[in-house]
Amino acid sequence: MNRPDPARRVRLRRRLRTAGFLSPWLAGFGVFFAYPLAATVYFSFMHYNQIRPPTFVGLRNWSYVLERMPLFGPALWNTLWLVVVMVTLRVVFGLGIGLLATRVKLGKGLLRTLFYLPCLVPPVAATVAFVFLLNPGTGPVNGILSALGLPSPGWFTDPAWAKPSLVLLSLWGIGDLMVVFLAALLDVPREQYEAAELDGAGPLATFRYVTWPSITPVVTFAVVTGVVQTMQYYTQALVAGRMASGVSIGPGTVVQPGYPDHSTLTVPQLVYSLGFQNFNTGAACVLSLVLFALAMSVTALLMRRRGGLLRAED
Template sequence: MAAPSSPAPALRRKHLRERLRILGFLSPWLVGFSVFFGYPLIATGYFSFMHYNQIEQPAFVGLRNWKYVLTQMPLFGPALWNTLWLVVVMVALRVVFGLGIGLLVTKVKSGAGFFRTAFYLPYLAPPVAATVAFVFLLNPATGPVNEILGALGIPGPEWFNDPSWAKPSLVLLSLWGIGDLMVIFMAALLDVPKEQYEAAELDGAGAWGRFRYVTWPSITPIVLFAVVTGVVQTMQYYTQALVAGKLASGVSIGPGSVIQPGYPDHSTLTVPQLIYSLGFQNFNTGAACALSLVLFAIAMAVTTLLMRKRAGLLPAED
């Protein structure tokens, strides 16, 4: 039996035109990915093996930067612990709180528009302005929150001035701006077919049963999206922690001022703050790049773990 003949030149040209057309549609994304992700990632890996102070020419030092970051940097442990603590606590509470607010607002019969606006508006506040307002509200001496607690006979905590309360205060700040997740969960909740709720009611399911067997299976992809994006964002947590720590410490922030993050007692120090301090305050760009890759690897590992079906957020396929 004769072997099949090769494709005709016309067919090969057609396939080539299809590939070029697809490549043309992909080219904006490919250019953006290469310029804003691919090249910076490669450059970060390159400089992580160099001694570079942004003035002199880079000099190859092998694994010296990695050794310094992983074994000799005194603040790496506290910064990593604070970052992971915020990832676990802040992301979990934001998802639960955002889902709860979304459920409540979707059940409101009258004034739903007002409540949607009221819960979403804080999210529009700039991060620095929102942090400044929160530090003022939670000021242990003159803040209205502690004054109200004192009037009720409850001793108010030190909030951002207490190492044990600084990170919970940042979590409260993040819950105040929960409007983004509320909108996402509201869209998912309103998309659940009403017929399924009616069928569950006919089967005798109560409120918890309807949520467990109808609502939750329908919104689990959105929950997974919220968790993954929350982890990525919290791994980059920088502005609010830095501003809150400096305002609480009483140090003025202005042009030319050198900010040492982490007040009080390094309790608000995160890995992105440490990267900035290494690279742009101490001009140790090589160590900053190595630390950036460590953070990138941790974020990728956590995201991969969450994306696995055995994490329990997505139903298993048959």
């Protein structure tokens, strides 16, 4: 009779112990990610109006979304535009303000507090305030621009200025990134700055060869999380479009998103409109999967060891 291998029993106990520690995460992953993803894939091949049982329609939903849906192109373009422009400017401004906060000696605590305070404002309240401030007829911003003899844009009522207005709104709440970059900048060893100063390196050379290599992982984190969040951009664009349109919203009122002229329409808004206003669950699931694939592709591109933001040794 063969006796059980003691080493195998030890390995089994370790695996069971590891599985026990991972069980909360595994349960959460299965319930909140794996199952919804599998259900989304399943319903993308079904005709389902959330009332009658789903019926299999093959690739009809995919064909409709990718070939015949008129708003898919504008929504995808707006989402990608916001990803490129908004994420880039937020990272640049957040890093710049973080650098400024490390240089200021007098009142640095007050400065950091003032930059972080806008992050505490709820997104809906911040968007309503911005729409009021940038109102082309009664807003104080255009009043100041007119008094200075400068052109007064239409902001949220002009298709050419609607997305830049949303970018300004996101830059106003840049304090979250400022805190992240500030922590990374303060963590750079002072000895490296002293060595660079002894070698005669200027500010640009010091930033390039000392600061940037040290904060690259944090920049990668900021870019990746920014891309994922902007791919899900919904509340601010929807509230800004509805407020700028002047349409009163009440019980039973259905307002199509994207005002003005679909310039603020994003893919998440289109998903909600299809799934919960038009009860076209299959097409909404197709859009969700397209958005998921884009987010995963961009994230994988940014996280590459070579060619991405991360260096090979990180």
